[in-house]
Amino acid sequence: MNTHKLGKAGLEVSTLGLGCMGMTAVYGPAPDKQEMIKLIRAAHDRGITLFDTAEAYGPFFNEELVGEALKPIRDQVVIATKFGFDIDLETGARNGGTNSRPEHIRAVVEACLRRLRTDRIDLLYQHRVDPSVPIEDVAGAVKDLMAEGKVKHFGLSEAGVQTIRRAHAVQPVTAVQSEYSLFWRGPELELLPVLEELEIGFVPFSPLGAGFLTGKINADTQFDPTDFRNHVPRFSAQARKANMALVEVVKSVADRKEATPAQVALAWLLAQKNWIVPIPGTTKLHRLEENLGAIDLQLTTEDLDVIGKEVSKIKVLGERLPEAALKMTDL
Numbered sequence: 246m247n248t249h250k251l252g253k254a255g256l257e258v259s260t261l262g263l264g265c266m267g268m269t270a271v272y273g274p275a276p277d278k279q280e281m282i283k284l285i286r287a288a289h290d291r292g293i294t295l296f297d298t299a300e301a302y303g304p305f306f307n308e309e310l311v312g313e314a315l316k317p318i319r320d321q322v323v324i325a326t327k328f329g330f331d332i333d334l335e336t337g338a339r340n341g342g343t344n345s346r347p348e349h350i351r352a353v354v355e356a357c358l359r360r361l362r363t364d365r366i367d368l369l370y371q372h373r374v375d376p377s378v379p380i381e382d383v384a385g386a387v388k389d390l391m392a393e394g395k396v397k398h399f400g401l402s403e404a405g406v407q408t409i410r411r412a413h414a415v416q417p418v419t420a421v422q423s424e425y426s427l428f429w430r431g432p433e434l435e436l437l438p439v440l441e442e443l444e445i446g447f448v449p450f451s452p453l454g455a456g457f458l459t460g461k462i463n464a465d466t467q468f469d470p471t472d473f474r475n476h477v478p479r480f481s482a483q484a485r486k487a488n489m490a491l492v493e494v495v496k497s498v499a500d501r502k503e504a505t506p507a508q509v510a511l512a513w514l515l516a517q518k519n520w521i522v523p524i525p526g527t528t529k530l531h532r533l534e535e536n537l538g539a540i541d542l543q544l545t546t547e548d549l550d551v552i553g554k555e556v557s558k559i560k561v562l563g564e565r566l567p568e569a570a571l572k573m574t575d576l
Contacts (some may be wrong), residue, residue: 246260246445248542251398251419251420251445251446253419253444254417254570256368258323259292259441260521262299262448263294263296263526267528269302269303269307272469273468273469274469282310283394284529284533285456289479291403291534293537295324295448295522295524296311296324296325298310298324299325299327300327300330302355304330308361309527310362313335323367323473324371324392325367325369326368327371327372328353328357328370328372329371329374334353343374344367345382347376352388354390354396355498365395366396367534368419369399371400374403374405374574380404380412383412383485384412384416385415399412399416400547403422403574409440413445418445420446420522421436422447424565425447425452426449427458427495428491430487431456441520445520447522448525449514452511452514453507453511455474455480457492458507458510459481459506462485463489464483477563478563478564479561479563480563484563487560495509495552507535507536508542509542509552510539512539512544
């Protein structure tokens with residue numbers, strides 16, 4: 246597989262990464278752990294080297310899964326995880342809100358290292374900006390951990406451009422992670438230009454619009470009661486019905502290119518910048534292989550123009566996150 250470099254430090258990763266969040270619930274009941282371990286290792290066998298997790302996924306279960314799966318091939322992969330929520334490190338109880346106090350960051354990292362069965366975190370993101378802790382203090386805490394060799398690269402998730410600039414001035418930021426897809430193009434306004442200016446890589450999560458851009462979801466789709474999409478305004482039945490216009494654009498290009506809608510959506514992202522590395526998640530091997538097919542799908546300038554022109558006519562209905570989650574972003 247081809248590789249891309251993130252940030253000035255040149256963190257080299259596969260063209261597509263693997264988002265592991267859904268492997269421990271979120272989209273419904275948790276899949277079988279051993280099957281997910283097999284899937285993670287199958288992803289590596291097929292060339293994927295960037296694996297994304299977080300202490301908050303579970304909490305803790307997802308890091309434990311990723312750590313077990315990658316232990317035999319630890320030196321061949323890049324593990325990205327995240328701190329920043331106020332989670333009891335002993336019980337996993339969520340105390341609500343954020344916590345990026347420097348002493349908490351250090352404690353989280355030590356716990357993450359144990360769960361991931363490793364001696365260093367390749368890419369450590371602040372999961373959400375903490376309004377009560379200056380970002381300079383956060384960056385300084387990570388810088389200290391980097392000096393100790395426990396962290397290799399610093400990242401930010403869902404951070405605004407001024408926060409990114411301030412953090413970058415203390416400790417260069419290797420990558421920023423935020424949602425970006427044909428379903429949510431908000432980063433194009435301010436974020437992408439700043440990342441290009443500062444030479445920071447971009448790792449889009451939900452590059453398939455939480456599954457919507459695959460064409461497998463419509464207004465009649467019934468989600469499992471535990472699926473987080475039940476609480477997302479963009480996934481209400483009314484919104485899905487209206488937003489199918491976007492899927493039809495993707496499908497039309499896919500039919501012409503003899504590809505799938507998911508492949509077109511991912512190829513579109515990859516065509517934007519060579520420092521963008523999407524991390525689609527899946528729990529199924531055939532979906533993993535389908536996603537990897539996007540790497541070889543070449544969208545011409547004409548294809549991209551058609552997509553851009555048609556999508557610009559469509560107003561996506563519904564917010565991308567529940568209200569409480571939106572309040573925690575710094576965009």
